[in-house]
Amino acid sequence: MKFDTPATTNPIDQLKVVGKPVDRIDGPMKTTGRAPYAYERHDAIPDIAYGYVVGASIAKGRIASMDLSRAKAAPGVLAIVTAAEAGKLTKGDFNTAMLLGGPEIQHYHQAVAVVVAQTFEQARAAANLVKVEYVRSKGSFDLASAKDGATKPKDGGPDSAVGDFDAAFAAAPVTLDETYTTPDHGHAMMEPHASIAAWKGDKLSLWTSNQMIAWGAGDVAKTLGIPRENVRLMSPFIGGGFGGKLFVRAEAILAALGAKAAGRPVKVALTRPLMFNNTTHRPATIQRIRIGTDRDGRITAIGHESWSGDLPGGGPETAVQQTRLLYAGANRMTRTRLAVLDLPEGNAMRAPGEAPGLMALEVAVDEMAEKLGMDPIDFRILNDTQVDPEKPSRPFSQRRLNECLRTGADKFGWSRRSRTPGQTRDGRWLVGMGVAAAFRNNLVMKSAARVRLETSGVVTVETDMTDIGTGSYTIIAQTAAEMMGVPLTRVNVRLGDSSFPVSAGSGGQWGANSSTAGVYAACMKLREAVAGKLGLDPATAEFADGRVRVGNQSLPLEKAAAQGPVTAEDFMEYGDLTKTHQQSTFGGHFVEVGVDADTAEIRIRRMLAVCAAGRILNPKSARSQVIGAMVMGAGAALMEELVVDKRIGFFANHDLAGYEVPVHADIPHQEVIFLDETDPMSSPMKAKGVGELGICGVGAAVANAVYNATGVRVREYPVTLDKLLEGMPVLA
Amino acid sequence: MAILDDLQLSRREVMATGAAIGVATVPAAADAASGQPSIMKVSFTVNGQRQTLELDTRTTLLDALREHLKLTGSKKGCDHGQCGACTVIVDGRRINSCLSLAVMHEGDEVTTIEGLGSPEKLHPLQAAFVRHDGYQCGYCTPGQICSAKAVLDEIKAGVPSHVTADLTAKIQFSEDELRERMSGNICRCGAYSNIVAAVAEVAEGKA
Ligand code: FES
Numbered sequence: 001m002k003f004d005t006p007a008t009t010n011p012i013d014q015l016k017v018v019g020k021p022v023d024r025i026d027g028p029m030k031t032t033g034r035a036p037y038a039y040e041r042h043d044a045i046p047d048i049a050y051g052y053v054v055g056a057s058i059a060k061g062r063i064a065s066m067d068l069s070r071a072k073a074a075p076g077v078l079a080i081v082t083a084a085e086a087g088k089l090t091k092g093d094f095n096t097a098m099l100l101g102g103p104e105i106q107h108y109h110q111a112v113a114v115v116v117a118q119t120f121e122q123a124r125a126a127a128n129l130v131k132v133e134y135v136r137s138k139g140s141f142d143l144a145s146a147k148d149g150a151t152k153p154k155d156g157g158p159d160s161a162v163g164d165f166d167a168a169f170a171a172a173p174v175t176l177d178e179t180y181t182t183p184d185h186g187h188a189m190m191e192p193h194a195s196i197a198a199w200k201g202d203k204l205s206l207w208t209s210n211q212m213i214a215w216g217a218g219d220v221a222k223t224l225g226i227p228r229e230n231v232r233l234m235s236p237f238i239g240g241g242f243g244g245k246l247f248v249r250a251e252a253i254l255a256a257l258g259a260k261a262a263g264r265p266v267k268v269a270l271t272r273p274l275m276f277n278n279t280t281h282r283p284a285t286i287q288r289i290r291i292g293t294d295r296d297g298r299i300t301a302i303g304h305e306s307w308s309g310d311l312p313g314g315g316p317e318t319a320v321q322q323t324r325l326l327y328a329g330a331n332r333m334t335r336t337r338l339a340v341l342d343l344p345e346g347n348a349m350r351a352p353g354e355a356p357g358l359m360a361l362e363v364a365v366d367e368m369a370e371k372l373g374m375d376p377i378d379f380r381i382l383n384d385t386q387v388d389p390e391k392p393s394r395p396f397s398q399r400r401l402n403e404c405l406r407t408g409a410d411k412f413g414w415s416r417r418s419r420t421p422g423q424t425r426d427g428r429w430l431v432g433m434g435v436a437a438a439f440r441n442n443l444v445m446k447s448a449a450r451v452r453l454e455t456s457g458v459v460t461v462e463t464d465m466t467d468i469g470t471g472s473y474t475i476i477a478q479t480a481a482e483m484m485g486v487p488l489t490r491v492n493v494r495l496g497d498s499s500f501p502v503s504a505g506s507g508g509q510w511g512a513n514s515s516t517a518g519v520y521a522a523c524m525k526l527r528e529a530v531a532g533k534l535g536l537d538p539a540t541a542e543f544a545d546g547r548v549r550v551g552n553q554s555l556p557l558e559k560a561a562a563q564g565p566v567t568a569e570d571f572m573e574y575g576d577l578t579k580t581h582q583q584s585t586f587g588g589h590f591v592e593v594g595v596d597a598d599t600a601e602i603r604i605r606r607m608l609a610v611c612a613a614g615r616i617l618n619p620k621s622a623r624s625q626v627i628g629a630m631v632m633g634a635g636a637a638l639m640e641e642l643v644v645d646k647r648i649g650f651f652a653n654h655d656l657a658g659y660e661v662p663v664h665a666d667i668p669h670q671e672v673i674f675l676d677e678t679d680p681m682s683s684p685m686k687a688k689g690v691g692e693l694g695i696c697g698v699g700a701a702v703a704n705a706v707y708n709a710t711g712v713r714v715r716e717y718p719v720t721l722d723k724l725l726e727g728m729p730v731l732a
Numbered sequence: 733m734a735i736l737d738d739l740q741l742s743r744r745e746v747m748a749t750g751a752a753i754g755v756a757t758v759p760a761a762a763d764a765a766s767g768q769p770s771i772m773k774v775s776f777t778v779n780g781q782r783q784t785l786e787l788d789t790r791t792t793l794l795d796a797l798r799e800h801l802k803l804t805g806s807k808k809g810c811d812h813g814q815c816g817a818c819t820v821i822v823d824g825r826r827i828n829s830c831l832s833l834a835v836m837h838e839g840d841e842v843t844t845i846e847g848l849g850s851p852e853k854l855h856p857l858q859a860a861f862v863r864h865d866g867y868q869c870g871y872c873t874p875g876q877i878c879s880a881k882a883v884l885d886e887i888k889a890g891v892p893s894h895v896t897a898d899l900t901a902k903i904q905f906s907e908d909e910l911r912e913r914m915s916g917n918i919c920r921c922g923a924y925s926n927i928v929a930a931v932a933e934v935a936e937g938k939a
Pocket residue numbers: 807808809810811812813814815816817818819828829830831
């Protein structure tokens with residue numbers, strides 16, 4: 001099916017199942033520990049040996065020699081694979097560095113060996129006996145000093161310009177020119193990267209934890225140099241990804257190589273301390289923002305430049321993206337520059353681009369409003385645009401940012417905020433409120449599914465879509481139930497297997513809308529097939545209450561499968577509605593903080609997000625996506641920072657004690673409001689994504705609240721108490 | 733942490749209860765290099781069932797459960813006491829099972845997430861987690877639930893926490909008490925707000 005004209009009325013609009021806040025269908029399995037994750041597939045395959053990964057202890061250079069003799073002689077060891085034994089490996093399309101290093105080392109903790117043994121304890125002990133001598137070469141590890149040598153990336157439209165930014169900025173009566181920095185961030189999903197590999201002849205089965213099954217199968221095949229059809233990936237449960245599991249990582253390849261060498265199935269999990277330097281991270285940014293307005297606060301010039309670094313061949317953090325679309329203004333410019341850094345590979349993490357970009361832009365907007373003596377919400381509303389400001393002939397499909405901000409202000413009690421910072425006290429706490437706009441584009445991806453009406457009347461859906469905690473199982477079941485007119489309990493959903501039709505996968509908050517649109521397409525086909533079997537007119541057939549009805553003729557659905565299951569497969573692909581219309585999701589984040597007047601300790605007291613993101617397929621799981629993203633944004637605002645050791649070239653705080661993420665005590669009760677909305681330009685589901693919208697802007701809202709509480713403006717994230725202490729108000 | 737208190741505990745108790753003092757340890761490679769691993773027999777009860785295992789003495793309680801007994805509900809998020817995903821209940825108290833060697837648990841009674849309930853018969857906490865969507869990816873969830881179960885018992889037993897205002901009064905359940913006590917259970921999906929709602933519902937007897 002091709003979606004190239006705006007959606008009209010379709011069976012989803014009945015909203016008997018879709019749009020309801022139903023409990024997740026995988027909930028009972030997850031809450032009782034019965035959902036099997038990648039490392040746990042005792043059910044799938046017996047006699048699994050254990051692999052343990054050895055990571056490089058230099059950031060850049062070469063392996064001079066490796067002594068495996070003691071490790072090989074250690075009890076229980078079955079095989080050791082290094083680059084020297086692995087045969088030819090090719091870098092995957094989605095990787096920047098090789099997943100098995102040697103002799104060249106490209107980053108710290110790049111895998112250099114996997115030791116396979118009978119037991120985990122033996123593999124770990126033997127891995128500690130692998131002796132590697134390195135020759136270290138000089139690397140570049142500091143973004144600030146590499147910044148001046150940064151170059152224009154080849155693709156991705158690194159520069160944009162409309163009007164004459166320089167002249168307009170020079171002429172503007174009110175201006176802001178500030179630089180903000182965001183540090184490197186780790187995904188730190190709770191389930192480490194894990195895979196079990198088993199070979200049958202030259203066919204490889206891989207139980208793994210991966211967000212994008214088709215990309216993964218392709219890259220496993222490419223890396224190992226085997227035909228794609230010889231690789232099967234299975235990833236039905238994923239313990240969090242946030243972009244960190246978009247791509248094949250070392251443990252999958254090393255499990256495959258280890259299993260081949262040992263002649264036995266092998267499982268490998270990255271240890272927590274290896275994860276931060278071995279895998280990918282969100283790159284640090286330096287961002288310069290310039291805004292010029294007239295005296296009434298109308299933006300006349302807006303410019304956003306961003307610098308980030310990555311390994312040779314890598315990409316930039318596209319932190320300026322939202323600035324091209326979020327506010328009006330006739331004269332505009334953005335610039336993205338990329339430095340070469342020899343740190344671990346930078347790559348996508350939840351809302352790549354917008355998450356760090358809005359952490360800067362939405363603080364700049366707050367600062368600008370203050371310069372103008374305006375309320376920051378009024379300033380944003382004044383500079384709203386209903387069209388793409390670079391191309392005014394291109395409207396937004398839906399844009400209700402103003403309504404998000406107004407609704408939020410009302411619900412949050414924004415009117416109680418003191419416009420002068422440092423004025424509100426509650427006991428020992430200085431209290432402040434902050435606001436920021438949330439913005440993230442709505443991406444649509446081709447997505448396929450297979451649906452089958454079983455003889456029992458149960459509808460089975462199969463697609464390689466993944467559920468990384470997002471609720472895919474449930475919304476896919478809701479979609480199939482709505483389309484086929486059956487209750488949720490009569491739908492079976494099977495996900496995350498490369499033998500199923502290729503879906504959109506989980507990334508870029510496109511998963512919910514795109515994968516359910518694929519299921520919609522397959523169900524449309526199944527409805528036709530079912531009606532055909534029942535001798536009913538497919539065009540007028542209604543599917544409801546487990547029956548198929550035309551006029552006053554009504555037959556039970558399962559009758560169509562009396563002779564055997566009826567199967568249909570289809571995909572949804574997209575025309576150019578995304579080109580004629582700018583499709584984005586919007587929100588307003590509101591945060592209240594308390595800052596200890598003596599110690600400058602920061603505590604978040606209240607959080608609210610108001611989102612406008614098309615039809616919400618399941619308000620319960622969508623709300624969870626938003627609160628979870630708000631938590632991650634709070635972490636980015638207040639604590640998360642991978643600290644670079646600039647001499648050696650690695651992230652020094654590479655575990656969960658050093659890389660602090662929010663815990664229970666850091667997060668208050670959170671509120672989320674979804675504006676009632678449908679977006680017929682996005683798909684027949686009329687839905688858009690929310691999983692990334694929730695993190696977009698929240699960090700800035702926290703930082704703005706801290707400013708409102710204390711009068712101290714921190715432009716270097718994270719906002720920690722040491723950066724506040726000097727400027728704290730003198731106590732009365 | 734009161735050091736004197738710890739000295740008064742037996743070593744085994746310190747190891748069994750002292751998750752907070754544990755740091756990552758790389759097991760000594762020497763014994764692996766010098767010969768075969770030392771194997772010991774250990775018996776304990778898991779979810780009411782007596783289990784006898786012959787284990788490499790380096791095997792953690794977590795790996796004994798996950799790899800040997802194939803009870804994979806207890807999760808391994810860090811393997812060194814920093815995340816809480818491996819939380820199980822031993823003799824009524826929650827521990828990070830990754831920080832505890834299996835052979836230290838001779839005769840102990842271990843309860844894992846599988847022992848609290850099943851998909852067909854959910855424990856009230858499990859049902860509340862489902863109702864309140866107190867999870868997303870589900871990987872921290874068994875640890876959160878086991879931890880929550882033990883937290884409610886701790887409050888009932890009068891064990892104070894950092895946020896307990898009055899040490900002489902009977903400790904009341906509150907969301908602040910819960911957040912403080914559950915802070916060793918990290919949820920990177922950020923389900924905290926819903927987890928608190930779920931546990932509070934059970935604690936306040938509304939479930
Ligand atoms: S696995 Fe035990 S605390 Fe993380």
